[in-house]
Amino acid sequence: MRRAAVSIPLNIAEGTSRKSRKQFLNFLHYSFGSGKELEVLLNLCRDLKYLDDSQHSAVYQPLQTFMAKLSLFIKDLESKIADPDDSFRNLDKKRLVNDYRKTLHLDDET
Numbered sequence: 001m002r003r004a005a006v007s008i009p010l011n012i013a014e015g016t017s018r019k020s021r022k023q024f025l026n027f028l029h030y031s032f033g034s035g036k037e038l039e040v041l042l043n044l045c046r047d048l049k050y051l052d053d054s055q056h057s058a059v060y061q062p063l064q065t066f067m068a069k070l071s072l073f074i075k076d077l078e079s080k081i082a083d084p085d086d087s088f089r090n091l092d093k094k095r096l097v098n099d100y101r102k103t104l105h106l107d108d109e110t
Contacts, residue, residue, distance in 0.1 A: 004041060012028065025074065025078060032071065035066070
């Protein structure tokens with residue numbers, strides 16, 4: 001469970017260091033997959049009574065919110081990429097971060 005949870009932000013971080021948008025998207029997809037693994041593990045822990053319902057909900061609900069936002073971000077980024085192999089160096093990274101924050105509504109939570 002820890003491996004899946006840690007893998008989510010690590011894949012996003014690693015993706016930002018890649019040289020193409022296509023590679024960045026691949027790492028976002030890896031992150032999404034790790035989130036799905038974590039969902040299954042949380043459900044198994046609840047079903048096996050390692051977690052009670054309140055403990056499960058305390059982690060599962062925020063994860064669901066994050067996964068929905070990550071999915072929207074992936075779809076939004078995919079729709080904006082004309083040439084996925086275009087160099088990442090030409091990407092306005094400040095704009096990307098702002099678009100990311102807007103897509104995930106991160107500024108709304110402060």
